[in-house]
């Protein structure tokens with residue numbers, strides 16, 4: 001396994017994609033103390049101050065169809081959430097599809113990027129931003145009300161080395177489970193760790209806007225929402241959910 005460590009980098013996902021394009025082995029990780037241009041989903045940035053978080057990207061070459069790549073994100077959310085809860089005891093949960101929250105505030109974001117041919121995945125880069133020891137007053141004002149860190153949640157500093165070790169071990173075991181037994185066990189874990197299921201959610205898509213009760217996720221990881229008109233199916237990327 002290759003570990004690429006940087007004290008400072010633009011984005012660990014960009015570096016991981018470059019390494020993957022140049023043929024690095026599966027399991028290669030890129031980790032940095034700080035990111036200058038950390039990227040979030042939906043073309044947003046990601047606050048990545050030096051020494052305060054785990055800014056991590058993992059390269060996988062899964063033997064799945066490109067259609068199944070979205071499931072890598074669910075898999076990562078389950079593994080990371082389990083590691084976080086065993087190291088910190090904070091009781092974090094997963095908000096569909098793949099944010100990890102503590103008391104309604106985001107502590108982890110996941111950005112999965114893929115390169116695929118027609119019917120085969122070339123690589124998947126799973127980027128994880130984990131707010132570990134950021135003081136609440138240090139978040140930029142745009143996210144101060146919606147973000148927090150594990151140290152705030154736990155009321156103590158958290159060892160990044162311990163947490164990173166646990167995360168990598170959980171990711172490996174979750175990935176091995178998927179390769180051996182398919183996604184069903186991961187989906188079952190996801191349901192247990194979810195804070196979205198059982199909640200009233202507001203779906204705001206480009207074409208549709210409705211409210212309903214989040215009842216389950218299906219085998220593709222789509223959220224199933226019970227509405228007066230029946231069950232609506234929502235795929236990640238389509239919409240944003242506001243509990």
Ligand code: BTN
Pocket residue numbers: 010011012013014035037038039040041042044046048054055056057099108109110111127128129130
């Ligand atoms: C989100 O918007 O919720 C996803 C945030 C993902 C941030 C991580 S930090 C490590 C990796 N490198 C990046 O540039 N982004 C991801």
